Amino acid sequence: MTSLDTLTARQIAAGIAAGDFTATEVAHAALDAISARDASTQAFLQVSENLALEAAAKTDAARAAGESLPPLAGVPVAFKDNMNLLGTRTTCASRMLETYESAYTATCVQRMLDAGATPLGKLNMDEFAFGSTTDSSAFHPTNNPWDITRVPGGSSGGSAAAVASGQVTLALGSDTGGSIRQPASLCGVVGMKPSYGAVSRYGVVAFGSSLDQAGPLGRSVEDVALAMNALTAGGRDRLDATSQNCAQDHLAHLEDPIEGRAVGIIPALLEAEGLASEVRTAILDAADKLASAGAHIVEVDLPNMASSIAAYYVLAPCEAFSNLARFDGVRYGYQEPRCTTLAEQSSLSRAHGFGPEAKRRQMLGAYLLSSGVYEKYYLAAQKVRTLITADYQRAFAQVDAILMPASPTVAWEHGAISDPAALYLADVFTISNNIAGNCGISVPVCLGADSGLPIGAQLQGPAFADAQLLTFARALERACHMEGIVAPAFAGKGGELA
Numbered sequence: 001m002t003s004l005d006t007l008t009a010r011q012i013a014a015g016i017a018a019g020d021f022t023a024t025e026v027a028h029a030a031l032d033a034i035s036a037r038d039a040s041t042q043a044f045l046q047v048s049e050n051l052a053l054e055a056a057a058k059t060d061a062a063r064a065a066g067e068s069l070p071p072l073a074g075v076p077v078a079f080k081d082n083m084n085l086l087g088t089r090t091t092c093a094s095r096m097l098e099t100y101e102s103a104y105t106a107t108c109v110q111r112m113l114d115a116g117a118t119p120l121g122k123l124n125m126d127e128f129a130f131g132s133t134t135d136s137s138a139f140h141p142t143n144n145p146w147d148i149t150r151v152p153g154g155s156s157g158g159s160a161a162a163v164a165s166g167q168v169t170l171a172l173g174s175d176t177g178g179s180i181r182q183p184a185s186l187c188g189v190v191g192m193k194p195s196y197g198a199v200s201r202y203g204v205v206a207f208g209s210s211l212d213q214a215g216p217l218g219r220s221v222e223d224v225a226l227a228m229n230a231l232t233a234g235g236r237d238r239l240d241a242t243s244q245n246c247a248q249d250h251l252a253h254l255e256d257p258i259e260g261r262a263v264g265i266i267p268a269l270l271e272a273e274g275l276a277s278e279v280r281t282a283i284l285d286a287a288d289k290l291a292s293a294g295a296h297i298v299e300v301d302l303p304n305m306a307s308s309i310a311a312y313y314v315l316a317p318c319e320a321f322s323n324l325a326r327f328d329g330v331r332y333g334y335q336e337p338r339c340t341t342l343a344e345q346s347s348l349s350r351a352h353g354f355g356p357e358a359k360r361r362q363m364l365g366a367y368l369l370s371s372g373v374y375e376k377y378y379l380a381a382q383k384v385r386t387l388i389t390a391d392y393q394r395a396f397a398q399v400d401a402i403l404m405p406a407s408p409t410v411a412w413e414h415g416a417i418s419d420p421a422a423l424y425l426a427d428v429f430t431i432s433n434n435i436a437g438n439c440g441i442s443v444p445v446c447l448g449a450d451s452g453l454p455i456g457a458q459l460q461g462p463a464f465a466d467a468q469l470l471t472f473a474r475a476l477e478r479a480c481h482m483e484g485i486v487a488p489a490f491a492g493k494g495g496e497l498a
């Protein structure tokens with residue numbers, strides 16, 4: 001008996017190709033793991049059993065016909081619920097889109113399917129991706145597989161929890177200000193935010209269009225690299241004007257030595273107020289490990305990073321306000337019944353369709369874009385954006401990657417942080433990367449010395465150096481022995497391959 005928990009994406013695809021098991025057996029094992037585990041994690045919003053079995057049957061038929069199988073053949077994958085997949089609802093974890101049936105399939109989802117992956121369903125998130133706990137989902141919270149009284153992080157909390165608990169091998173999330181990297185860190189999985197433009201956002205519900213990126217979460221750097229191959233295969237997507245041709249083999253240089261390469265650390269950042277000492281220790285240890293692997297650790301500075309939260313929480317709400325205007329109950333979304341005027345219908349539909357954080361963001365955006373205010377905040381934030389981007393350019397002239405935490409603390413208890421501003425401040429390590437359009441990845445490095453909970457180290461790299469970033473991530477992973485771990489309470493619960 002083999003458990004799905006113990007197999008990498010590559011091993012699943014190879015096992016199917018070799019006839020050790022079928023894609024249908026893998027799909028059943030994943031469905032079985034979901035039914036045994038998801039009552040505790042609540043990572044899924046929908047399980048797409050029929051789609052999974054159909055895709056698996058296609059893979060098995062292709063094998064029977066003697067065709068060579070694609071790289072993710074039969075690999076169980078699930079998608080954040082802001083990604084359209086025909087045959088599922090795309091709710092963004094909001095009442096506003098509770099009944100919205102996907103009208104087409106997002107490019108990033110389609111590319112995973114084209115690579116042979118088996119789609120298991122749609123994953124919980126903060127409403128419209130606003131947040132870092134997944135508690136703002138209109139439907140239910142998601143629990144951290146390492147301690148179900150705690151948050152999995154967010155906004156891609158369902159994606160991180162589903163992978164960490166071994167319900168799927170890979171998941172996709174989206175990252176506007178940290179929403180892949182932070183939950184990956186809190187759940188002990190690898191989560192990559194590709195460079196802005198590396199992965200098409202066509203069919204991913206927009207939050208902040210100048211910041212949004214879709215990307216993969218998995219239990220190893222290799223699995224994430226395989227997903228990056230799938231996501232970039234086919235090159236530029238002409239359906240997303242920001243998409244670039246980033247097709248390449250992200251596995252080709254994964255095992256390259258990092259000897260003699262430079263990795264930056266920002267000493268001042270590690271003294272930041274609110275940084276838990278176990279996280280600080282974990283990052284310093286990670287730097288030592290990279291040094292033992294032969295990297296030069298170089299002190300760098302991003303002097304304007306301190307302003308990144310202020311800039312982001314102006315830019316992101318402004319863009320969200322503009323993007324979410326379409327949810328008016330006419331073109332899209334919940335429609336309030338029995339209204340007498342269009343204005344009343346739009347206003348009541350929005351009042352009852354959106355939850356508190358989604359309203360807060362949109363009201364903030366509306367205010368910040370109003371005349372007289374716009375110049376003072378939005379334009380100022382755009383200038384800060386230019387400064388932050390220039391800071392990174394200077395730093396990346398010295399180093400190939402920068403090491404820092406992904407989250408200032410390990411996972412906290414549900415409801416422990418209720419002040420929205422306190423949650424915003426915790427985004428300090430992730431946001432500047434989106435502002436500059438660079439790539440970033442969180443790799444689990446240890447269990448915290450005080451809490452026993454997973455801690456991720458974040459590596460950031462220059463725009464379009466995604467494959468190089470994966471090489472550093474793999475070097476760190478090799479030194480940390482956290483690869484492939486399923487949260488202990490879930491390992492082995494269902495998911496056996498007969």
Ligand code: GLN
Pocket residue numbers: 129130131132154155174175176177178179180207316427
């Ligand atoms: N936590 C950040 C926010 O609340 C980032 C969210 C995201 O990346 N989607 O906006």
